[in-house]
Amino acid sequence: MTDPGTHLDDELQDFIDGRLTPDKVTEVESHINHCKICRSKIDALQKAKQAAAGAAEIPVSSDLRKKIIDSLNQEDASQKKKND
Amino acid sequence: MLDLRADFEAQALPWMDTLYRFALRLLSSAKEEPADLVQETYLRAYRSFYQFKQGSNCKSWLFQIMYSIFVNQYRRKQKEPETLAFHELEKRFIASVQQPNCFEKRASDVERALKRLPEEFRTAILLVDVEELSYEEAAVAMNCPVGTIRSRLFRARKLLYISLVEYARANGYADKSA
Helix, strand or coil, X not given: CCCCCCCCCHHHHHHHCCCCCHHHHHHHHHHHHHCHHXXXXXXXXXXXXXXXHCCCCXXXXXXXXXXXXXXXXXXXXXXXXXXX | CHHHHHHHHHHHHHHHHHHHHHHHHHCCCCCCCHHHHHHHHHHHHXXXXXXXXXXXXXXXXXXXXXXXXXXXXXXXXXXXXXXXXXXXXXXXXXXXXXXXXXXXXXXXXXXXXXXXXXXXXXXXHHHHHHCCCCHHHHHHHHCXXXXXXXXXXXXXXXXXXXXXXXXXXXXXXCCCCC
């Protein structure tokens, strides 16, 4: 059982990432019900996770696609030369 | 060879946008070209595609190749941001969580804050939160134990939160009275 006088740390991240056993989830929930600091820490960690998850999509230029296809073609050609 | 090529293209090329985005955020210096890192990753992946276990996760395999190239060829050249000592990090995190109204997640601020994270923390949060790899897949990509991913991710999220709160306060668009 979590000591009510102690703040949680690692368990908070495991809690938001769904990596705790059901018993541990109950223990953390019971702790955060009466601990304002740990509630605020969970809220902050969730916000940071969501901010990162919402980072923008960045599309690739068609030049890069062409460069990659070209380098695979060159690789095929040099392998073929070796094998001939 | 044609089958191998077609198979490679079908499995690996759909991840090009994802790899480019990861490379762009992984390279903290504007001088480095993310497209070169993506191209090198695809070439290495193609050369070793015969070793790729069919049915396993192609996306995390590509991340693993890219991160290994990054560590060997790029990381030493980068100027790394200074990291906070553990106690300082905790102190500033607690101070930040007590100002919840100061949190803003504007896209440009999130990008800036991610770039300013120390590389190993940045990589962990990019893999898990941005690119949605599991802890286990991220551990394979970074070639480290799962517990290390867990602690790097924890510190990355705390630093990201601190950075967004402090930036919002410094730029006056957060509620300073909170």
